[in-house]
Every structure is written in C-alpha cells, then in structure tokens.
Amino acid sequence: MEVILIGFMGSGKTTVSQLLGHQLNQTVHDLDQEIVKTAQLSIPEIFQQHGEDYFRNLEHQVLDEMVDKEGILATGGGTPLREDNRRILQQTHTPVIWLQANPANTLERIHEQAGDRPLGDQLDVNGVQRMQADREAFYRECADRVVNTDQLRPTEVVNQILEVLDQAALS
C-alpha cells in the first residue's frame, strides 16, 4: 500500500481515500467493501445475522490479505481494536495516517449515512465522545501521523497527507 487511513467512523476515511487515489493515480481499497464482497452481505446484515465477533474475524482476515497490495487502504473505524490488527498496522512499512474529528463533526457525518453503521447509528454526541476516548489509545498505537480534519476541507486533508508522504519518501 501507498498509504493506510485509520480513524473513527465518520472521520472522512472514505472521502479522503477516494481523493487521494485520484491525486496519486492509485487504486483505492476500502476494507468494509472488501468484507461485504467476501460475506456477500451488507455490514448491517453481517452484524445482524452473525454478530460482531464474526465481523471482526472477517475484518482481520481481509486486512491481512490486503495490507501488502498496491494502492490506498481505508480501514474501518474498529480495525485497530484487535491486537493482531494493530500488529499488522505497526509492522507494515506503509505510512498509517490517523484522521481525527471532534464528536460533533463525527456525528454529523455518521448521520449523513444513517443505517450503515450498526455501532454508530444509535450514538449521540456523548456516546461518540466516550467511544472515541475508549479507542484513542488503539489508534495512537498504530498511527505514524495524525491529521485533525475539523478545520479542513477534504482536499486540504489530502494535501496534508501528501506532505506526510513526501517527508516519508525523503527520510
């Protein structure tokens, strides 16, 4: 991979990965979409019919298969929760960028795609804040760089990531 994006639901991973792919002329892979292809079910259907553990096992399997492919990878918000996934993300030579957004902006984006996120759809702003706090250490453990997206347009986020990639290429 050229770059891997991690971060909470609604942090902009999908939008930013698409723009980055366009800029860098790279294929964009979305872990959730790969899971959907493998399971032949939507994410809410996987959670409903098989439960979260089954989803997490598929997520691990697909991450393991994808990590060494060419392109850009947008992970799921919960990918770094598992230790074996964190190890994969730490051991890869690909830069791992953590996209951060505050709870209000996050919630707004989650609401834009209501019904898509079994673990996000019921959250209010306090719930987002709590869940972000619970997960923060896991994101931090895997991230090479953090980009806070609160004041940035998606194209500006992309520019920051391109700067990170330039620096990584020089070092």
Ligand code: S3P
């Ligand atoms: C999840 C995030 C989702 C998806 C699943 C679980 C999570 O991905 O993988 O619903 O635990 O945070 P997005 O971050 O793309 O919404």
